[in-house]
Structures are given as C-alpha cells and as structure tokens.
Amino acid sequence: MSELHNGSALQSDIQSVSNALFAPVNTGADVVATLWSPETCPEPLLPWLAWSQGVEQWDEQWSDNTKRQVISQSYEQHKYLGTRFAITKGLQPFGFQTKIYEWFEKQPQAEPGTFSIDVSVTDKGIDNKVIEQIYTTIVQTKRKSVQFDLSVSLLGETELGFASAATSGITATVYPYYASEITSESSLCVALANQSFYQIKVYPRSSYVSASILDHADPSWSS
Structure with missing residues (x-):
C-alpha cells in the first residue's frame, strides 16, 4: 500500500491494465452514439432506428437516402401531426411536389372539413404502388x-x-519615330511714323512798317 502512495511503478502498471480492460467499453460507447443518428447509423440497423423514432411507414425497397430522410424528419412530422405541414413533410422524402387546398380556399367553397391535394410525381412513373404510398402517407x-x-x-x-x-x-500599330522637316510660315511687319513741326515767323524790315507794328514784333528780328 505504501508503494501506491509513493507513486511507484506498480501504480502505472495498474493504470495500464485498467485502460486495456476498459478500452472495449469506451469504444462501444462511441459506437452506440452513432447508432442513434440517421446520418451515421449502419444501414442494416435503420429499421430499428425508424421504429424507435415512431416511423409508421417503411419499405425496404426505398433507397438508403430516402430511409435516412424519413427517420430524420420523423420528430418534426409528429410535432405538427394533423397539419398541412405534416402532410407535405411526409411526402417530401419521396420527391413528390405537393399542393394542398382546404375547403375555404376553393372558389366556390367546398364542404367544410375537407381538402384537396395535388401530388406531382417527377422522378418515377405512376403505378398502383406509388399511389398507395402517397395515399398511406396522407x-x-x-x-x-x-x-x-x-x-x-x-x-x-x-x-x-x-x-x-x-x-x-x-x-x-506602332511605327518607329520619324522626325520630318518642320516648316513654319510667318511674316514680320514693321511700322514707323515720324512727325515734325516747324513754326516760322516772318516779319518785314523796320524801314517799311510803322512804329505800331514794330512794337509787337520780336526784337531779335529787328536790323
């Protein structure tokens, strides 16, 4: 007992032995978890899973994908059982397109408490088995x-x-650069103007004019 408290090698050996003993149990627990999922449950066990989920209609001739869809939607279908939603969901895994008309939706109105349902089959032919399957689901x-x-x-x-x-x-189109002769035409206009003005005053000699005229003359012109 003292060796166990000291964390001896004996404790490690016991732990290893216990892990080996419980390994199948742990593995089995993981396997059991997959059995309850429609996506991971093995195909041979799907009928049992369908029974546990309350699936009332089952056919082994269905495809694997159809079986898993029927199981996966069973809870949702039972949740709304008795409604037009439940009818549509029940026919959906088989690829049927469904239209439902209740009595008050018709013109003129039908008998109260009745409804009509139109089912379109798209991926298979119509035979007695298909009609029976549709009728049973409804x-x-x-x-x-x-x-x-x-x-x-x-x-x-x-x-x-x-x-x-x-x-x-x-x-x-890219051409090489070519410098052509450049010509320029221009004209040069030069304008020049010159204006001169000369004022010349001519006075007669003093010996020929009277004294009153000379009084107004420029003295620089007198002789």
Whole structure:
C-alpha cells in the first residue's frame, strides 16, 4: 500500500491494465452514439432506428437516402401531426411536389372539413404502388376527422440553359519615330511714323512798317 502512495511503478502498471480492460467499453460507447443518428447509423440497423423514432411507414425497397430522410424528419412530422405541414413533410422524402387546398380556399367553397391535394410525381412513373404510398402517407399525417380528394399527376422537369459570349479587341500599330522637316510660315511687319513741326515767323524790315507794328514784333528780328 505504501508503494501506491509513493507513486511507484506498480501504480502505472495498474493504470495500464485498467485502460486495456476498459478500452472495449469506451469504444462501444462511441459506437452506440452513432447508432442513434440517421446520418451515421449502419444501414442494416435503420429499421430499428425508424421504429424507435415512431416511423409508421417503411419499405425496404426505398433507397438508403430516402430511409435516412424519413427517420430524420420523423420528430418534426409528429410535432405538427394533423397539419398541412405534416402532410407535405411526409411526402417530401419521396420527391413528390405537393399542393394542398382546404375547403375555404376553393372558389366556390367546398364542404367544410375537407381538402384537396395535388401530388406531382417527377422522378418515377405512376403505378398502383406509388399511389398507395402517397395515399398511406396522407392518411397517417392528416387529421382523422377530415376527408380529402387526391389527384396524382406526372410532372416532367427540364432545365433550359442559355449561354452567351462576347469578345472585343483593340489593334494598335506602332511605327518607329520619324522626325520630318518642320516648316513654319510667318511674316514680320514693321511700322514707323515720324512727325515734325516747324513754326516760322516772318516779319518785314523796320524801314517799311510803322512804329505800331514794330512794337509787337520780336526784337531779335529787328536790323
């Protein structure tokens, strides 16, 4: 006992032995967790998982994807059981397109408490098995007190694709640089103006004029 308290090698050996013993249990617990998921449950065990989830309609001829969808939506379908949502969800895993018209939605109005349902089959043909499957699903998901009219039709779907392409381009031509002769035409205009003014006063000699005229003459011109 003292060796265990001291953390001896014996404690490590016991731990290793216990891990080896509980390894299958731990592995089994992980496996059990996958069994309860529709995505990870092995296909042979899907019927048991469907039973545990309250799935009432089951066919081993369904594809693996259809089986898992039916199981995964079972809880949601039971949550809204008796509504048009539950009917639509019940038919959805099979690829059916559904339209429901209740009595007050029709023109003229139908008998109260009734509804009509149109189911379009797109990925398979219509035979008695398909019609029975549609009818059974509706009966299991509708309100028990209502009556309905069923119409099943074959719907073909196709995709119409359009494609267009546009191209554009620019062509550029590059020539080497060439310096050509540069000519320039211009004219030079010169204008010159000169203006001169001379004032000349001519007076007669003093011997020929009277004294009154000389009084107004410039003395520099007298002799």
